[in-house]
Amino acid sequence: FSPEAIVNALRRYSVDGVVVARGAIGNPWIFRQAKDLIKFGSYDELTLQERLGHFLRHFRRLSEAVGEDQAVRDLRKSFAGYTRNIRHAASLRNKYMKCNFFCEVKELFEDLIPDYKTSV
Known part of the structure; x- marks a missing residue:
């Protein structure tokens, strides 16, 4: 699961939300990255x-x-x-x-x- 997948689902299906579920296991920053992708068009990878x-x-x-x-x-x-x-x-x-x-x-x-x- 990726920030791109979240944004694509939101735009493609015109939904208000996406269930990330297991995509956030070991990847809790995925929510911030998706938000940044929507807001700024890109996001930073973590070191x-x-x-x-x-x-x-x-x-x-x-x-x-x-x-x-x-x-x-x-x-x-x-x-x-x-x-x-x-x-x-x-x-x-x-x-x-x-x-x-x-x-x-x-x-x-x-x-x-x-x-x-x-x-x-």
């Missing part, structure tokens, strides 16, 4: 750091409910969406899938984001 920042916010909220280590496991399926269409995504996903504890995720992110240690 790896921005995507991982969104993931970390998602992680923090879930970990408050179920604990950090359970959140690591619960977010495995969502992590694929957060890393879709980025360089070396398969390698990054494989590394995340091997993580069982938050300390392992933290180490992975420290390697990816230079200022991660000071942002958490």
Whole structure:
């Protein structure tokens, strides 16, 4: 699912809304991108750091409910969406899938984001 698909559906079928559903899993910024596409005719792609920042916010909220280590496991399926269409995504996903504890995720992110240690 993409911002273009949302805008095309809105225009083609003259509807007031589009159900995004699973298209937003691991891609919560799709709504802002579709809005920007309608308003400005284009939208910005997120950087790896921005995507991982969104993931970390998602992680923090879930970990408050179920604990950090359970959140690591619960977010495995969502992590694929957060890393879709980025360089070396398969390698990054494989590394995340091997993580069982938050300390392992933290180490992975420290390697990816230079200022991660000071942002958490």
